[in-house]
Amino acid sequence: MFPLLGVNxxxxxxxxxxxxxxxxxxxxxxxxxxxxxxxxxxxxxREDRRHITERDVQILRQTINTSMTLEMAATEDMINIxxxxxxNYCCLVPEAREELxxxxxxxxxxxxxxxxxxxxxxIQSNIEVSIFIDAEEKQIAAAADLGINMIEIHTGLYxxxxxxxxxxxxxxxxxxVCAEYGSILGLQINVGHGLDYHNIKPIAAIDLIREINxxxxxxxxxxxxxxxxxxxxxxSLIQRxxxx
Ligand code: PXP
Numbered sequence: 001m002f003p004l005l006g007v008n009x010x011x012x013x014x015x016x017x018x019x020x021x022x023x024x025x026x027x028x029x030x031x032x033x034x035x036x037x038x039x040x041x042x043x044x045x046r047e048d049r050r051h052i053t054e055r056d057v058q059i060l061r062q063t064i065n066t067s068m069t070l071e072m073a074a075t076e077d078m079i080n081i082x083x084x085x086x087x088n089y090c091c092l093v094p095e096a097r098e099e100l101x102x103x104x105x106x107x108x109x110x111x112x113x114x115x116x117x118x119x120x121x122x123i124q125s126n127i128e129v130s131i132f133i134d135a136e137e138k139q140i141a142a143a144a145d146l147g148i149n150m151i152e153i154h155t156g157l158y159x160x161x162x163x164x165x166x167x168x169x170x171x172x173x174x175x176x177v178c179a180e181y182g183s184i185l186g187l188q189i190n191v192g193h194g195l196d197y198h199n200i201k202p203i204a205a206i207d208l209i210r211e212i213n214x215x216x217x218x219x220x221x222x223x224x225x226x227x228x229x230x231x232x233x234x235x236s237l238i239q240r241x242x243x244x
Contacts (some may be wrong), residue, residue, distance in 0.1 A: 003204055004039035006069060006192070008215025013043075013051035016201040026056050027063055034066050034219075041090075042213055044071035045081065048097055054081065061085050069213075071132070074106065079118045083125040090122050091130040091145035091152055101216075102193065106155045108142040119146055130190060135174040140182045148186035152213065153178055155203060161195025172202055197221065 012029040016022065020239045028243030030041045041064050070087035072078040073095035082090050092115065108115055108131060114173060115131075124131050130150045133139040135157075143151045152174040153175055161167035179189045191203060204212060 003209045004211040006040040006190070006211050006213040007033040007038040007218055008042040008044070008071075008194040008213055009033065009219070010044050010215055011053045012104045013053070013056060017051060023196070027059050030064055032066070037181060038066060039068040040069055041135075042069040042071060044093070044102075045078070047073055047075070047078070047095060054085075057081075057085050057087070063173055068171070068238045071102075074111070074115055075116055077117075078091070079121050081132060082127060082166075083121060085187065086125060086127060088129045090116065090131055090149075091132055092118070093132040101134065102154075104156070105132050105136075105139060107138055108133065108146070112146070113141060113153070115165065117147055123147075132187075132192075134176040137181050139177065140178055140185065140187070144185035146188055148187070150210075151182055151201065152190040152192055153182070154193050155195055156193040158203070159196070159199050162199040175203070176206055180204055183208045 007030075009026045009029045012026045013025050016024055016026070026043065032039060043057060043060060043061065043213040045052050045054065045057055057070060069089040069091055070082055070085070071091045071093050072082060074092045088220045092106055093102050094102070094104060104116075119129050128150070129145050129148045130152050131146070131148060132154060133143055134154050140151060155175060158168065158171035158175060161171055175191065179191075182189050188209050188210045189214060191209055194216075195203060195212060196216050196217035200212070200214075203209065223239040
């Protein structure tokens with residue numbers, strides 16, 4: 001069985017918000033991604049709303065046909081929003097205002113009790129919960145102890161060290177070991193962060209991995225491979241504008 005592909009569409013909203021207008025619309029992007037084979041759509045509703053907004057999540061909740069994962073910080077405010085909008089899955093992530101993107105896994109060892117009550121609220125609302133964690137056995141054991149069914153292992157260290165063979169192998173091995181450990185504890189293993197068209201193969205080959213979540217690389221490639229047609233379309237409109 002192949003791993004599933006979850007497509008994170010946050011950066012469609014980043015481009016939209018750069019102009020403060022209403023396009024490109026993540027709702028349209030989600031539809032295209034699904035048509036192209038995405039198995040799920042992921043959005044991160046950040047506390048500072050720098051890309052995805054509550055309006056996006058509300059509409060996507062009604063338009064996504066596959067399944068929807070809402071990534072969010074473990075805060076009361078976000079839990080209340082999730083319990084109102086009821087995505088299929090919630091993935092709890094750490095969030096720091098000044099970071100460019102999620103920089104590490106959630107340290108569950110240091111907030112076990114707080115997280116447990118938040119997870120219970122989500123589960124009571126019929127939302128499946130995942131936690132984004134570093135590839136460390138002690139974090140995985142703590143996640144399993146919370147009664148959730150799945151985790152997402154942070155692949156950032158592997159991805160960022162991909163061109164250094166020793167480091168790449170070291171971090172790839174960490175992910176393999178942790179995928180195995182998590183599976184033994186009964187957890188579904190998802191992975192994500194920093195994965196791209198160069199570094200995906202060794203990760204996708206790990207047979208215990210159920211879902212791979214990718215955002216930046218796919219949206220970036222869409223811009224690059226679509227640029228040729230976008231320029232041609234505009235050029236053609238301009239050239240035809242003076243033809244009677
Ligand atoms: N998984 C999680 C939990 C994330 O926070 C992110 C980034 O929003 C991703 C996956 C996707 O990472 P990337 O954009 O680097 O593919």
